[in-house]
Structure formats: C-alpha cells, structure tokens
Amino acid sequence: MVREAQQDHSARAARRAVLVDGLPVVVLGWLALALGSDPDQTPAQKAWWIAATAVFALAMVWVLYRAFRRADEYLRKIQLESMAVAFAVVLVALQVAAVLDSAGIIEMRQVTQLIVIGGMAVWHVIADLRTRFNR
DSSP states (O other), rough: HHHHHHHHHHHHHHHHHHHHHHHHHHHHHHHHHTTTSSSSSSSSHHHHHHHHHHHHHHHHHHHHHHHHOOOOOOHHHHHHHHHHHHHHHHHHHHHHHHHHHTSSOOOHHHHHHEEEEEEEHHHHHHHHHHHHHOO
C-alpha cells in the first residue's frame, strides 16, 4: 500500500513537471505561429519568426530530455508509446496538409506549427491518461 502511494505520488509529480515545463513551449509555439502567419513579412519579421521557431524547437527538446531523465522505467515506456502515437498523428496530419496545400485549399506554412503543437497535445494527453489509469 505504501509502495503504491509512493508510485502514485511520483507519477503525479512527473505529470506536473512535464506540464510546468511544457507550458512555455506551448506559448513559444503559439508565438512562432502568430509571427509566421503574415504572408508578406519584412526581413526583420522573418528573422523574429525564425528565431521564435528555433527557440520553440530547442525548448521542446529540453522538455523531452527532462521528462525522460526524471521518469522511471514504466513512465519512460508510457512516454515513448505516447510519443509514437503522437508521431503517427503528426505524420498523417502533415500528409493531409500537404495534399490540401497542393490543392490550393490551405497554406502549408500556416498549419505546420499548429500540427506540431497538436502533436505535443496528443502526446501529453495520452501519456497523462495512461499514467492515471494504468497504475
């Protein structure tokens, strides 16, 4: 009973840490998305957009690194499985977006970051639900 309580507490702490670490990443993603949404950008606006996107990507790598470093073997397994599902969702979404871009319905440039942010959301939701219901 005590061991279960400790595992539950550590799982809750790991979920909280990923959420706290992930919030700035989501904000950076939305900022990069907003900066890149204008099709007629000046060179300075393009530079800000590229910088925000680069910081977003680096922050995402940092959050993943910290999440894996903190997790025990079971949580790592759940995170990897959740990331695999999110990766598949992102690949399918990018393929659909590429087809829609080719058809002239949407602009790929405007939805790419939304797809990546959505993939992160899928990863977090699946990992959180699996951690809550499989212990």
